[in-house]
Amino acid sequence: MIKTEKLTYQYPDGTKALKDVSVDGSKGNCIALIGENGAGKSTLMAALIGLIKPTEGKVFFKGEPLSYKKKDLYAFRKTIGLVIQESDKQVFYSGIYDDIAFALRNIGMDADEIDKRVKTAMEVTGITGLAERPIHYLSYGQKKRVAMAGVLAMEPGIMLMDEPTLGLDPKSKAGVKSIIHDALGNGIKIILSSHDMDFIYEFCDYTYVLHHGKVLCEGATTQVFKNKEALKTASLEEATMTRLEECLGIKGYRSMAALENAVEKQRKEVRTNEISSSRN
Template identity: 45%
Template sequence: MLEVKKVAYSYQEGQTILKDLTLEFKEGHVYGLLGANGSGKSTLFLSLMGLLKPQKGMIAYQGKPLSYKKKDLYIYRQEVSLVFQNPDQQIFYSIVKDDVAFALRNLGYEEAEITHRVDKVLLELGISHLKEKPVQYLSYGQKKRVAIAGALALESKWLLLDEPTAGLDPEGRRLMMSVINRLAKQGKNIIISSHDMDLVYDCCDYFYLLADGKLLTQGTKETAFIDRELLLQANLEQPWLVKIHQQFNLPLFENEQSFFSQQNKKE
């Protein structure tokens, strides 16, 4: 379990980004961390990775406070992986297969095991055909999937995705949603940070909504998005499935697929 316990963080005096924030992430769930730009989502992710140390409160993993010793963080980051919003921040090698293998080689894995893991995650993400391709010729969406592949190759227990659909065209967004849903079905523990309400509604089963560095509200699909006025105050919109549920007295569908499946049955 990952825990955020009364965490506060400021980049400079008078500019507090996280304010006494307490959240709990249990295994077996896909969490949505929602908030408008400037709400503290990225700062929280950097704190969860030990890249920032809270000035108050603490991050805990498996019931123990996070240790900031280099050796301890090295071990921790094999279990908790972050995929940055901009994939260029974590792609280092010129060829796809070498980049995905980068962390495994640093950890001293045997080449046979590295090859097995790289081939496995490239297949899972539908990018096996890019294995030998130079990264410079990839689209932005392809780079995002390569970055995710590098994290998955570590077989981390937790995967943190920062704005996974940012900068993608509609087709790229659809592919990314498919990847996330497939990983969720495989039992991967995932936390998605985003202001894309429809993406997170579709992919996640529990939600934390942030505003101005504080917890605005939390809950399931049935509870987290019901108060439209509260969301608007935080510069957030209701997911479209929640809107039609409230405005047209329709059932609250779990995702887009279930909604359109129901409509097709009516026809």
């Protein structure tokens, strides 16, 4: 699994974006990195995938320190993929198919296997219908899906997603949720960053709060989200479900949809009971 130990990163202009950051990918299946703008989330993602080399401290993968030799990084990136924050800019090729196939061709994969993987990734991300469309005609949200498909086609063990729902309309956001849900179901570990607290509360089992490049607090998402002081320090909002729990005592639901389903189920039961008692 991926982890960092006391990772510090200073950009060439002197900005210290990460200070002594230790995160452990084995703490959950879907891990959140949250924090205010400039807290260091994207820098940490770049460090996790070996795009930048720590100034101090280390990244470990499967217990071994990450090697930054080109050949080793090449092998490493078959197992871990990153959907960057500006993922619409991650899409380079003029055709969707070629763009998704790019990394697979790069590693010399057999054409039939590439075809199978690209088609599956397009299906999962809901872009099959766009296959013939030139990339430059695609919208921001559609390009985001193409970028996700490119990462999924590699069938990575770990997927890093930097702000996956940013700038998406509710329907596209639901699409991303379903991609994440499926990926988790297929055993892919996800580490994501987001400012969307409801989205994190729904999906992430473990959360790190970053503040000024340091880990301010960490723990099970349900616990961290109750830490109002930490959330306030990191300029984060509370999630709707934790507010409902506090105001109305409604516990145990990770999303509004889950709560609505439970309410609907209860209503149906009441109606059924009323009908059967009116018959008796």
